[in-house]
Amino acid sequence: MKTKVTKRTGSGQKAESPTLCPVARAEAVxxxxxxxxxxRELFMASHRFEEIQAQTGGTPQMIAARLKQLEADGLVExxxxxxxxxxxxxxLTAKGEAFYPVLLALRAWGETxxxxxxxxxxxxxxxxxxxxxxxxxxTCDGCGQMLRREDLSVAINPAYREEREKRWVAFxxxxx
Amino acid sequence: MKTKVTKRTGSGQKAESPTLCPVARAEAVxxxxxxxxxxRELFMASHRFEEIQAQTGGTPQMIAARLKQLEADGLVExxxxxxxxxxxxxxLTAKGEAFYPVLLALRAWGETxxxxxxxxxxxxxxxxxxxxxxxxxxTCDGCGQMLRREDLSVAINPAYREEREKRWVAFxxxxx
Numbered sequence: 001m002k003t004k005v006t007k008r009t010g011s012g013q014k015a016e017s018p019t020l021c022p023v024a025r026a027e028a029v030x031x032x033x034x035x036x037x038x039x040r041e042l043f044m045a046s047h048r049f050e051e052i053q054a055q056t057g058g059t060p061q062m063i064a065a066r067l068k069q070l071e072a073d074g075l076v077e078x079x080x081x082x083x084x085x086x087x088x089x090x091x092l093t094a095k096g097e098a099f100y101p102v103l104l105a106l107r108a109w110g111e112t113x114x115x116x117x118x119x120x121x122x123x124x125x126x127x128x129x130x131x132x133x134x135x136x137x138x139t140c141d142g143c144g145q146m147l148r149r150e151d152l153s154v155a156i157n158p159a160y161r162e163e164r165e166k167r168w169v170a171f172x173x174x175x176x
Numbered sequence: 177m178k179t180k181v182t183k184r185t186g187s188g189q190k191a192e193s194p195t196l197c198p199v200a201r202a203e204a205v206x207x208x209x210x211x212x213x214x215x216r217e218l219f220m221a222s223h224r225f226e227e228i229q230a231q232t233g234g235t236p237q238m239i240a241a242r243l244k245q246l247e248a249d250g251l252v253e254x255x256x257x258x259x260x261x262x263x264x265x266x267x268l269t270a271k272g273e274a275f276y277p278v279l280l281a282l283r284a285w286g287e288t289x290x291x292x293x294x295x296x297x298x299x300x301x302x303x304x305x306x307x308x309x310x311x312x313x314x315t316c317d318g319c320g321q322m323l324r325r326e327d328l329s330v331a332i333n334p335a336y337r338e339e340r341e342k343r344w345v346a347f348x349x350x351x352x
Contacts, residue, residue: 019339020291022282022283022287022298023212024216026283027213031212032207032208033200033203037203040197098289099285101284102281102285106199109274113202113274114204115198120196139315139322157196159196
């Protein structure tokens with residue numbers, strides 16, 4: 001299941017000598033905020049290019065470059081969903097799915113330290129194993145078990161849902 | 177303890193409309209690999225500018241810009257350690273320390289998915305609470321408790337130690 005190490009350079013980053021540091025090695029793959037936003041969208045079940053572009057707010061060039069690199073790095077796979085016209089969408093591989101604990105930790109840090117409490121959480125998880133609110137993880141607020149993505153049910157904050165819907169409407173309007 | 181939200185733009189990133197997404201909000205602060213590498217060094221107890229520069233491999237300009245932004249974003253504080261000559265070093269604030277679970281998750285993903293097993297782990301943690309190897313977290317391999325940074329003792333892989341020593345020697349040699 002392990003894939004080969006791929007180094008990325010560009011945007012002012014110089015290629016480094018190889019390092020044993022797993023954080024540096026991980027950041028060579030996911031050390032770009034647009035890449036992380038693309039992964040977030042894939043975890044939110046946005047699989048089509050337009051959805052990912054609309055919800056991240058990137059340009060087509062930026063999003064295409066990130067998806068291509070994520071595919072080269074083995075986190076994303078392109079799947080054909082239509083033959084005529086030829087259309088592809090994007091899905092997480094096992095390596096991409098395994099990034100979920102990082103996103104969960106980023107979410108916890110972001111909710112706690114980069115937002116005001118009165119803004120409200122963007123999503124609330126319920127831990128299906130115990131039926132209680134899961135909180136910010138990595139363990140369940142209700143039962144103390146480790147949170148696994150497949151055990152979480154999501155309630156999206158209405159304000160966040162509206163934000164995403166508006167973004168989609170604005171995106172479609174800008175293209176018509 | 178919460179600090180105000182600071183947006184960063186630059187390097188081709190456009191300022192977005194405000195979002196409730198905590199991942200996007202976090203990435204506006206830490207969505208740059210050099211920023212994460214600077215944080216890694218601070219967690220590894222490199223507090224002086226030169227040490228951070230040497231171990232991340234960045235240019236002085238790049239590292240200075242990241243440290244300044246991390247200070248503005250409330251993750252890092254500058255402390256004077258000498259009056260004559262005037263010298264400062266860099267320390268994590270509570271907001272910076274709270275980033276540790278993200279680094280731990282990145283480390284786990286990096287060790288598992290971006291390195292070959294034969295390369296060996298860069299550091300091994302022992303969980304002082306139970307005395308057993310902690311593994312990759314977030315819970316202890318030995319006792320199942322959540323890993324807290326203050327409960328971990330670190331053994332650095334000799335190859336990683338050598339890598340870091342070589343980097344420091346090369347850095348000093350390049351400056352003399």
